[in-house]
Amino acid sequence: MIGGWLRRVIDHDIFYSFTRSPVTVLAALMTLVILISSILAPCLTPHDPFNPASLNIMDAFTPPVWVEGGMWKFPLGTDDQGRDILATIMYGNRISLIVGFLSVIFSIVIGVTLGMVSGYIGGWLDAVIMRLADAQLTIPSILIALMVDGIARVSLPRELQNEIAVYVLIFSIGIAAWPQYARVTRSGTMVEKNKEYIAAARVINVHPVMIMLRHIIPNVMGPNLVLATIGVALAIIIEATLSFLGVGVPPTTPSLGTLIRIGNDFLFSGEWWITIFPVVALIVLVLSVNLIGDWLRDTFNPKLR
Amino acid sequence: MKRNILKIAIVFFLMLVLATPAMAENVLRWASQGDPLTYDPHSANESPTIGASTQVYEALVNRNWKLEKEASLAVSWEIINPTTWEFKLRKGVTFHDGTPFTAEDVAFTVKRANAETSEFRNYIKSVVETKILDDYTIQLITSGPNPILADQLTYVFIMSKKWCEKHGVTEATSFKDQEESYAVRHANGTGPFMLELREPDIKTILVKNPNWWGLKQNPHNIDKIIYTPIANAATRVAALLSGEVDFLLDPPLQDLERIKANPNLKVQQTAQIRTIFYGIDQGSAELRSSNIKGKNPFKDPRVRKAMHMAIDIKAIHKKVMRGMSIPANVMTPPGVHGYPKDLDEQRPPYDPEKAKALLAEAGYPDGFEVSLDCPNNRYNNDERICQATVGMLGKIDIKVNLVAQPKTLHFPKITGRKTDFYMLGWGVATLDSHYVFTYLLDSEGPWNGSMYSNPRVDELTRAMEVEMDLAKRDKMIRETWEIITEEQVYIPLHHQVIAWGMNKRLEMPMEPNDQPQFRWARMK
């Protein structure tokens, strides 16, 4: 069964175009490596860099292993608190990926629901939702995320902020991105709605919600998924930026952005590795996801095929 | 052809005109991370703010860079009787607006600084009455004998009575006041520089006061001072390295080597009159942020001692402070009258095992949770020290939740007694141990966030305020230090070492209280 499915995938023309593009294959490979390393991070790292009790400050500022003073225990060096950079990158990737994916899923849930309802029911509900989406679309998501995050921060007591920072981030970034999914879903829904099989389902009294769930969703998810890959990359960048500005994840559970922020202070004083490696990691991650998104978009765009 | 020559001539002339002023003036551009809070010299008792005031305003008595008292607006003073000090004032001094300085201004200043809204009350509250004998002689009558009045007066800056009345600022602007007053952005003092422009958070410009009385003894050659606050550490040091600023008050410690390596720059450093320590709430029945309910673990001195032992101060000294600190066991540094050198050298060695045993003995074998309040823009590497502490306390099972915030949000928690565990750094303005006791250890001390209350300490502190027999007084100081160290009331970390980064063209003596006085600066 798996063999059969695998053969179908390999024979598909999309897979063909995939293998023809070496850049995309490379990108996909990188993403896979990052994904696996971040899931398996606890097994691969000497200590948990998020647990302050496991740190030894005497390890701080160790250079990468190929520089004098480096140790194999910390292949990419350590930061100012003694955290292994490689380990922190892997754990930081986790946060970036989790925030990236969860916020996109959050956006999709909201966006697809609203878009579908809007497209299917039409009328004033449609007008209101679309106006809302249009209005929000003009504001760049990073600004919305910053605003929502800022408001959340001042509204919540400081002591709680450390624990729920990640959820606030997911919420902020998620809220910022729903309109595009809503619009795309709405156009897809409006197209599907007029097709015969939907009319047939209505005739036999299938409940509208059932129609939406079983028939419309599968047919409008395509463009949403394309948007999603780009969305993940954007979410990762937004999270890194917010953390860099100091309004993202707390410094005790650093993400790539926080690491860069910490390392920024040391960039010019000789401990370059605290900034440079997370920067490289961030670029690689975002680039890979972007490239896959680009390829998906080109592949699914019927005009260019 | 003629037109071309004309054009060239004009350009040349313009260049001359534009270039010349730049060559004739000595402009000192400097930066640090914290903008002064206000220019009203009685509003905010904060080091950077006081530092800004000293360029423009002056007190009766000044401290030089060796921290010795010297005559300033008062040429001499003597104690006539235990409650009366007589000051002879300097003649021929004018304020920046041209009005002459007289005893009237001193009397007015004493009243203003003594007001409810002034944060400088503690320096002057012992003075209950002023008697003007003539234009240049004034007597300050104190409520009881006050052996250190002259030391306290170094921070009471003299304002012009006429100017304050003219601009409606006879009341010290309360720092938390709703309205901005004229004195916050304008100044009229007797000092070596005049305030030309004040854009809070953006820049402040001072210009030379050509009529300053001290110009003969202190022939400084600075014509203009431009100050810019730069919050970001990397940007700050980049500004110094690229030559955009000539002087950096607080270069990041990790960049000192880079500054030293630059052929145009130099670093000056000295031990500062400031100690960094942790305060722990030992007055509340139950902690606000802990999982231990019904009792307060910090009340037990064994818990406090365990925490003290669990902090590897040598590692912090080496890795976090990069050698720019002096590990301490008491909360005041050398240079302060009454500093107990022997007690300072008795810091127990780093021993997490023993600490854990002590904790278990005190009844907390599994440790406990607590929040640590930490400023993130006030002391050298404050947040990093706290982060390192979180790791170290974690090793003895005290799980710390770090809450780092700017000083304007952090300090009210201490003065409002709303914190379980906090970091604080204390400078000693009067250079006398009493300053430390009265603010931090007296039951009613305004900055006693640890709510420590010991009747004997209270008794001693208040007694030393009025004890004129210096030998007896020193004994009181010594006894207080012994009590506090034995009970581990605070957890001292280290005495700060400060470094200034500056252009080699700038000659300026280093000040252990981190307040540069540009009256002694010279640019080559």
Next chain:
Amino acid sequence: MIFYAISRVLQSFAVMLVTAFVCFILFNYVGDPINNMVGQETTIQDREALRERLGLNDPTAVQFLRFLRNAAQGDFGISYRLQRPVKDVIPERLPATMELVFASAVLALALGIPFGIYTGLNRDTWLSRAILTGSLAGVSLPTFVIGILLIYLFSVTLGLLPSFGRGETVQVIGWWTSGLLTVSGWKSIILPSITLCLFQLTLILRIVRAEMLEVLMTDYIKFARARGLTDRAINFGHALKNTLVPVITVTGLQVGSLIAFSIITETVFQWPGMGFLFIQAVHFADIPIMVAYLVMVALFFVIINLIVDLLYFVVDPRLRMDRVETAGQG
């Protein structure tokens, strides 16, 4: 056309009202405004008196109307952090941001459109490929990374350009201080505007390119070619005009993005503008500044939206036709 304009204006008002309401909730109910305004020593009676005086005991609706009236006049109270009225602080910072955004927008357009055209017309040259790869980098590199690297290169290593601040500024009209009239001002604006424009430049480039590619494949271009028009006539006379429509929209949106990214750029370069002010306000929980910023940003986007919509209406005849048809159905 009139119906369209009026309905859009009304919708804009609605958006502003909702924003104002959110801000009002933030202003009055988050934390205690009284605590943030007075010192610790203030007695309970004084606090109560202050509450009465500020009208904080009135019903919510009344307070909201008061808030609206104040906001309309630009009065947002006193900044907790700076202890000064917000309406004095904002005009000090606004020119800095406006000038930075303006410089970046000009840069992005001046470079983005030509690059887009070039890569659209010459798909396979190595220069095209280089520009496109570079554009991918422009999107992947976060703004703050670009800023830091630029500072490191041009300020510290080469010592050519300043790394912070606006340089000398000149009071131009009323409260507008300009950094564009001094040499040091120009030097200071170069690095921040490059940092800020890169993201937009790559976006404009890709959009112009994509549009050029699509339009060049359409039928009427084919017919023009068949008719024997020169390449130049086709490319610039026909193709370009039609690519301008989405570029207009995008440019309108770009200014919005520039405002967003200016927050980051200003923080890295210590540029004393609105964005930096906002970030500091978030760190310090300085709600009056945050509220003022939110309202201003909302206003700004609403106005941009309005202008773009109306412009679109004028430029694209198809919209006008739709309006005429649906006007009857209201």
